[in-house]
Structures are given as structure tokens and as C-alpha cells.
Amino acid sequence: xxxxxxxxxxxxxxxxxxxxxxxxxxxxxxxxxxxxxxxxxxxxxxxxxxxxxxxxxxxxxxxxxxxxxxxxxxxxxxxxxxxxxxxxxxxxxxxxxxxxxxxxxxxxxxx
Amino acid sequence: xxxxxxxxxxxxxxxxxxxxxxxxxxxxxxxxxxxxxxxxxxxxxxxxxxxxxxxxxxxxxxxxxxxxxxxxxxxxxxxxxxxxxxxxxxxxxxxxxxxxxxxxxxxxxxxxxx
Numbered sequence: 001x002x003x004x005x006x007x008x009x010x011x012x013x014x015x016x017x018x019x020x021x022x023x024x025x026x027x028x029x030x031x032x033x034x035x036x037x038x039x040x041x042x043x044x045x046x047x048x049x050x051x052x053x054x055x056x057x058x059x060x061x062x063x064x065x066x067x068x069x070x071x072x073x074x075x076x077x078x079x080x081x082x083x084x085x086x087x088x089x090x091x092x093x094x095x096x097x098x099x100x101x102x103x104x105x106x107x108x109x110x111x
Numbered sequence: 112x113x114x115x116x117x118x119x120x121x122x123x124x125x126x127x128x129x130x131x132x133x134x135x136x137x138x139x140x141x142x143x144x145x146x147x148x149x150x151x152x153x154x155x156x157x158x159x160x161x162x163x164x165x166x167x168x169x170x171x172x173x174x175x176x177x178x179x180x181x182x183x184x185x186x187x188x189x190x191x192x193x194x195x196x197x198x199x200x201x202x203x204x205x206x207x208x209x210x211x212x213x214x215x216x217x218x219x220x221x222x223x224x225x
Contacts, residue, residue, distance in 0.1 A: 002157065035212045037158075044207055044215045045158065056213065088158055090212065096174045100148075100160035 003028065003101035004089050011109040017077040020106045022089035024070050028101050032092040034072040036065055039086040039105075048087075049074060076108075084110045113137040115208050115216035123202075123223050129195040133208030133216060134188075141166055141186040145211045149182065149193045151204035152218075159204075164191060198223045 005023040012018040022034065034052050037045035047056050049065035052072065064075045072091075076083055089103040119131035133147070140147060148163030162172035164182045172180050181194040195202060205218040 044218050046215075047213050050212060090158075090160075098171050099173055100163070100171075102158045102160060105157040 002104035003093065004091065004103035006087075006089060006103035006106045008104065009107045009109065011111055012076075012079045013111045014079055014081065016079045017075060018079055018108065019076075020074045020087050020089075020108070022072045022074070022103050024072075024091060024101070026070060027095045028070075028091040028093040029067065029072055030070040031094060034065065034067050035090045036063075036072075036074045037088045037090065038083075039088065041085075045088060079110055081110050084108055113210065113214045115210065115214055117206060117208050117216045117219040119219065119221070121220060121222060123198055123221060124225050125199055125223055126197055129193070129198050129202060129221055129223070131193045131206055131208070131219065131221070132190050133192070134190050135210070136189070139186075140184060140189050140191065146171075147182075147184065147191045148209055148211075150207045150209060151202075152207070153201075153204040161193065161195075161206075200224065 010020055036049035038048050039045040048063050052067040053065045062078045066073050087106045093099055093101045114136045116134045123129045146163040146165055149161040151159050160173055162180050162182050164170045164184055179196045184191045200223050203223045205220050207215050207218045209215045
């Protein structure tokens with residue numbers, strides 16, 4: 001059971017806009033930055049979004065992040081076949097002396 | 112370009128201690144104020160944070176693993192290490208080392224089996 005809650009799956013057709021949600025609590029998302037990762041099969045996760053809504057260099061602006069209260073979302077616009085991957089959210093949690101928590105991951109299928 | 116590379120045994124016996132090292136290249140582990148940490152991913156499952164060490168030496172561990180985990184830094188070798196004691200089959204996973212939330216190693220599979 002993950003501390004952050006994500007839908008196990010999401011899907012869309014090429015060109016569509018898809019959003020993936022991540023729900024937490026006041027001790028994690030509510031008071032700290034949210035990070036989003038993309039994991040292609042057999043590879044290490046790649047940072048997509050940091051500090052709630054910032055994109056590292058090289059990440060297309062089709063990917064965007066937002067946060068409101070104790071929830072966050074990742075939006076992917078202009079969906080492409082290569083976006084088919086697992087997506088994870090993460091945040092620092094202030095409870096129990098501090099630790100990092102992850103969502104369970106969302107498998108995105110491009111139909 | 113910062114690079115991280117995990118190394119260590121790919122097979123560990125139950126009840127023994129899993130030991131992995133992460134070698135950092137392209138930057139000094141002690142020259143910047145970053146966290147250096149470990150994350151694992153059991154086969155077919157999601158990501159689990161194991162713990163982190165700050166460049167100053169402060170450590171933070173996953174509460175569910177805290178009693179079995181030790182993370183340390185060797186600045187002379189530009190490396191940091193993970194030790195996980197009393198392992199079971201449930202500790203079988205790909206183990207990743209990382210800097211903060213951004214730079215990751217490629218991961219190394221550790222199997223716990225007799």
C-alpha cells in the first residue's frame with residue numbers, strides 16, 4: 001500500500017491530453033514539493049517534473065505538473081506512442097523523522 | 112555530466128547482509144549540498160525509497176526498513192554505500208542509487224536466494 005495514491009492505469013489516443021493524479025496528505029504533498037518520473041520498460045526512472053511544475057532540461061513542454069492542496073497532477077498533451085510507460089509521483093514526507101514516499105505508479109497506454 | 116554506477120553481488124543468501132556501492136563520476140560527492148540515496152524496485156512492482164544521506168552525513172531511512180539499513184559515504188573514493196541486513200526473498204529487487212531526485216544509476220538486480 002503506497003502512501004501516495006495514483007490510479008493504476010490510464011489511457012489515451014495519439015494527440016489527446018491525459019492527466020494522472022497523485023493524492024497524498026498534509027505531511028507530504030500538502031507541505032513539500034512533488035516530483036514525477038517516467039519509467040520505460042527495462043530502464044531507470046527519468047525525472048519529468050520537479051518542484052511541482054518545473055521541467056528538467058530536455059523534457060518536452062508537453063509534460064506539465066501542478067499541485068493543489070494535498071493532490072498533484074501530471075498532464076501530458078499531444079500524446080505520442082513513445083509516452084507509453086509507467087509514471088510515478090514522489091514527495092518528501094515530514095512524518096517519522098522525514099522520508100520519501102512514492103505513488104504506486106500509473107501504467108499509461110497509448111491506444 | 113554526473114554519472115552514478117551501482118556495484119555489488121547480484122546474489123545474496125537469506126539472512127545475510129546485502130552490500131552495494133554507488134560510484135559517482137563527473138562531480139564530487141562532498142562539494143555540493145545534495146542528498147545521495149537508494150531506491151529499489153521488486154520485479155514487476157513499484158518504486159520503494161530505502162534512504163538517503165546528506166553530504167554532511169545526516170541520514171534518513173524508510174521507517175519500514177530503518178532497523179536493517181545503513182547508508183554511508185566515502186568521500187575519498189567519491190562513493191556511497193548501502194547495507195541491508197537479514198535479507199529475505201522479499202528484498203529481491205533492482206536497486207538504484209541516486210542524487211537527490213534527479214540523477215539515477217542504471218540499477219542493479221539483487222536476488223536473495225540460497
